[in-house]
Amino acid sequence: MIASIHFEDDQKTVQVEASQPLTKICDEHPASILFGCRSVACGTCLIEVMSGMDNLSPIKDEERILLDILVPDNPNLRLACQCVVQGDIRIRVAE
Numbered sequence: 001m002i003a004s005i006h007f008e009d010d011q012k013t014v015q016v017e018a019s020q021p022l023t024k025i026c027d028e029h030p031a032s033i034l035f036g037c038r039s040v041a042c043g044t045c046l047i048e049v050m051s052g053m054d055n056l057s058p059i060k061d062e063e064r065i066l067l068d069i070l071v072p073d074n075p076n077l078r079l080a081c082q083c084v085v086q087g088d089i090r091i092r093v094a095e
Contacts, residue, residue, distance in 0.1 A: 001018040001087070002016070002017065002018065003016055003017070003018040003055065003085050003089070004089075005022075005025060005029075005085060005088070005091070006050075006089070006090040006091070007031045007033075007091060007092070008050060008091065008092035009031070009033075009092050016028075016029070016085065018087060019085070021084050021085075022056075022080045022083040022084070022085055023035060023045075023080065025085060033047060033091075033093055034093075035080070035081055037081070038081045039081065040062045040063055040079060040082060041066075043066060043070045045080035045081045046071070046077055046078075046080075046093070047091045047092065047094055048076050048077055048092050049076050049078055049090070049091055050076075050090040050091060050092060051090040052088050052089035053075075053076065053078075054087075055085065055086050055088055056078060056084065056089060057082070057084035057086065063078070063079050071094070077094050
């Protein structure tokens with residue numbers, strides 16, 4: 001299955017095979033998303049999901065804990081390092 005990822009900040013859309021980590025996709029298709037630790041420790045890769053939240057892997061406990069610390073009560077934010085793309089999404093770097 002092919003997934004379409006629109007990077008708002010870069011004003012570009014890429015087509016990729018679904019079920020890939022967003023980190024790998026960003027490595028292959030450079031985008032404005034910054035990655036620090038890539039392991040749920042820093043929050044550098046915080047993104048806002050404009051659409052397609054259901055097309056990302058579910059939030060695991062480690063990510064939920066850090067999101068609750070960094071941005072409580074914002075269900076549209078994710079850590080890009082923890083996302084596996086399963087379908088079409090539209091994202092941007094969180095402010």
